[in-house]
Amino acid sequence: MxxxxxxxxxxxxxxxxxxxxxxxxxxxxxxIESILYGINWRKGFMAIxxxxxxxKTTICRTLLDRLGKxxxxxxxxxxxxxxVELLESINDDFGNKAGAESTVK
Numbered sequence: 001m002x003x004x005x006x007x008x009x010x011x012x013x014x015x016x017x018x019x020x021x022x023x024x025x026x027x028x029x030x031x032i033e034s035i036l037y038g039i040n041w042r043k044g045f046m047a048i049x050x051x052x053x054x055x056k057t058t059i060c061r062t063l064l065d066r067l068g069k070x071x072x073x074x075x076x077x078x079x080x081x082x083x084v085e086l087l088e089s090i091n092d093d094f095g096n097k098a099g100a101e102s103t104v105k
Contacts, residue, residue, distance in 0.1 A: 022058045031059050036066065 002012050022028065031048060038046045048056045064073060074093035076086065091098060 016057075018058075018061075022055065022062055024062075028055055028059055032063055032066070035063055039067070039071070 002008055003010075006012075024032075035046055035048070037043070048059055050056050060075070064075075067073065072094055074090045076089055081089065088098070
């Protein structure tokens with residue numbers, strides 16, 4: 001409907017945010033640069049937090065695009081997982097397979 005009427009080249013409204021359409025406010029750019037700094041200088045665990053609709057997911061997707069394919073990442077979309085499930089997801093993303101006797105203490 002929108003494509004023909006407005007002469008768009010692609011669908012304007014999608015379920016997942018598209019980093020190509022991110023307006024980088026000063027705060028957004030600062031968040032991306034802070035995370036990049038932490039990654040480059042190995043500063044440990046970092047998190048993007050904020051209210052609903054402030055651009056956290058889009059910032060993360062933009063960050064992943066800037067990192068490129070040579071950096072291994074893990075994305076946890078469900079915050080309601082147990083510690084074991086979290087570690088399993090991260091290890092799975094990095095291609096590490098735990099044996100049946102592996103435990104978390």
